[in-house]
Amino acid sequence: MSPVFMCLVGMAVVVGAILKFRLHPFLALMLGALVVGVLAPGEASFAGVGKRLAEAFGTGCGKVGLVIAMAAVIGQCLLVSGAAERIVRGFLSLFGVKRAPLGFLSSGFLLGIPVFFDTVFYLMVPLVRTFAKSNPEKFILALLAVVAGGSMAHSLVPPTPGPITVVENLNQTLEATGQQELDLGIMIAGGLLLGVITIVVGYLYALWANRVFRIPMRRTAMSELTEFEPDPERRLPPLSAAILPVVIPFLLIMMGTIVTSLWGKSTDTDYPLAGQIVLMLGDKHAALAVGALVAVVLALRYRPAGMELPKVIQSALAGGGVIILITAAGAAFGQIMKETGIAEELKDWFSGPEAGGKILIVAFVLTALVRMAQGSATVSMVTTGAIMASLLQGVELDFHPLYLALAIGCGSKPGPWMNDSGFWVISKMSGMTEGETLKTFSVMLTLMGTVGFLVVWIASRIMPMA
Template sequence: MTRRIAVLTAAEIEPAYGTGPLLAIAAIAVLVLLTLIMKFKLHAFVALVLVSFLTALATRIPFAEVIPTLLDGFGSTLANVALLVGLGAMIGRLLEVSGGAQVLADTLIRRFGEQRAPLALGVASLLFGFPIFFDAGLVVMLPIIFSVARRFGGSVLTYALPAAGAFAVMHAFVPPHPGPVAASELLGADIGLTVIIGLLIGIPTWYIASYLFGISTGKRFVIPVPDDIAGEQEEDHRLPTFGTVLSILLLPLVLIFLNTGLNTLSTAGVVDGEATWVSALRMVGQTPVALLITVLVAMVLLREGRSAATLEKIVDSALGPVCAIILVTGAGGMFGGVLRASGIGEALAGSLESTGLPLIVAAFAVSTALRVAQGSATVALTTTAGLMAPTVAATSGLSSVDLACLVIAIASGATVLSHVNDSGFWLVGKFLGMDEKTTLKTWTVMETLIGVVGFSFAALVSAVL
């Protein structure tokens, strides 16, 4: 007879220390991690696994739960990232090798002009980012970003940061992305109004904190296009048409919108979420399925005389460069999972919630604390909404605009200070060929600006309207 060993979840592990010791352990863990990576040049994957293990021991997670906790954080992150990055990289490599990325880049430049190339990439990313998740959208857009950067020269950050910031803003601020949808439901905010407020706040926030910041940062940090990630365009095949390239890029958006759009309609009671046809379309619209379908369609539309063996080599060549990125991203999720299991985020959030700050300021502060403590923006967003929901329900006089602004304030706090416990930090840094110090000076600062500017706009709108 085989005995099953019961494994506690992170939420079931009782914190061993109070807020002060837990925060001290978290700060020391981050300092040790940065020292190992930047001073001693230990590989980020090895350093993250080592520090995650030591942090689990230091926070006195039970010995029997240490390895399950590490694996849970690692596995849950890979479950979300590996398929998206792998399939997205295949689409990107097909577009790159076939010349499709160059076709789209040329078209964007003709429409916007050479001087506005970063603006063109950012606007395109805002549109693509409405239904598509941050990591999937960024990976698919990278070949176009790299093509524009190679054509006009200068730092790849000039072109990449406005695009990455656009995906980050849309993912955090605007339903139907899961974080703002969950927060809206928990706080009782109207989804439709949250979309409108999210866009009204998100677009100027992106322009100030991402586009203008990206232009300025590109002048200070000259980062070349990474050779090991960017593919080489073939010269002996006819270029695809702009319509073909646009169709391939729009296909995952349309498919994913089947899921996110129907989910929004189901939440609003417009359609029956339990109906078979709704479930089937939502399944097709799940991001991994949508990207898988897009890979298959791209292999057909971009074939242009290539043999099946050649296509297989093209998509296979996309996986090698991103494998290290996937592993490091998973290890970042492992570190964040240990910090969640230790109770660091909840302890800090509980302290902030009882400070007597104005409601919208407290929401931003609690969300920021959770984001810094455990890394995941979605976890910070949804957890903060759950923590603040009783206070919001007990507060009289809140309008529908106030509730929508509260969602954006929480989303802003969940965006700031992306650092070594955030899988997105490693994803962006490794894809753009930056070391950890440069990623902190660029990506982390941009995410913080997005959060601070977004919160400022949300507080202003809430006060005025």
């Protein structure tokens, strides 16, 4: 049986299970992996498929589980402690009332890194509606600024689940084939840089849409939940403390990347003591754990009266646990895909002077198609990251793997529509009709993702960094 056919069957099972039968993405990915495992050739393809699936699932869970759990704790504690609100207010104070949409854009981007996009929107839309009461002509501008900032960070900058899963999936194959791996610090830096470029594009579109469409702020069934009333009794942490849970992990990971680049990859004992300490703290698991500890301290001190911290942590881990299951299932799906021999089958097509461009285009288009088919940006990145990792077995990249990871991130943006939960959150909480949401939110994200991919493609040709 053709490896390409087996992989197409696996993808069809995943997408069909989510779309037609409304299965949870975790179950859909595991089912797809099971089907491909049965079809794939090799020893004990029937009898051993369960064991191979479990081993691949465990490996994937071990690589991303702790990171995602700690990121979930950071995000939840930022919300409970008021640190997230303080960050938004800090940016609004920095830019002033006239340029408040830029404050929404910047704070949305920063909060979109540790906090899920839907939650960022829930947090910020009351502030947007309050701002729009005195500036009704800028309602859509402010609303789209929040969307532009939060959505791009979610797909480009670790430790959000999509980017970090893509990095781990690609690295597993890159390490096995002796190719240059993608350091998490490099992914953070690249994601931040590309993120800034794409949110500028989104903001420019928001300016145009605000001027052309003239959509008013309407009362909705959720208006009572989206009107902000400041609580004079609520203590918020200072801005300098509020940003620490986000900034500290970034700094530690980047410092670890710098040490590795200065001394090269070697055993830990080859580094000086200071270097060993930096590497220990710069490990993604340790860095996120430190960030989570700081976030917990903030929540302990600034949480609302009567709120129990153990319940806050439990809520965070419950949400993070679902994402861990999905990402680990994606890793299992990718590992089983490798067993089909798909890399060897497509080796000739991914060779030659234009091989790099082909790989990037396939990654972007495939992610976009999966996103449009089932609605979730994270699931599309997990699925495509696993597939591209299986393709890399027989291909030697002529550019840094950063570009491939960013292409997948950009591919998760185009085409959001009615099967995307974020579409309905934005529509219902903003009061926009479905048509208005399509021509504002959907068009803007498609434009941002496409421009981001073009930037990645051009950069990979000019500065391959191979």
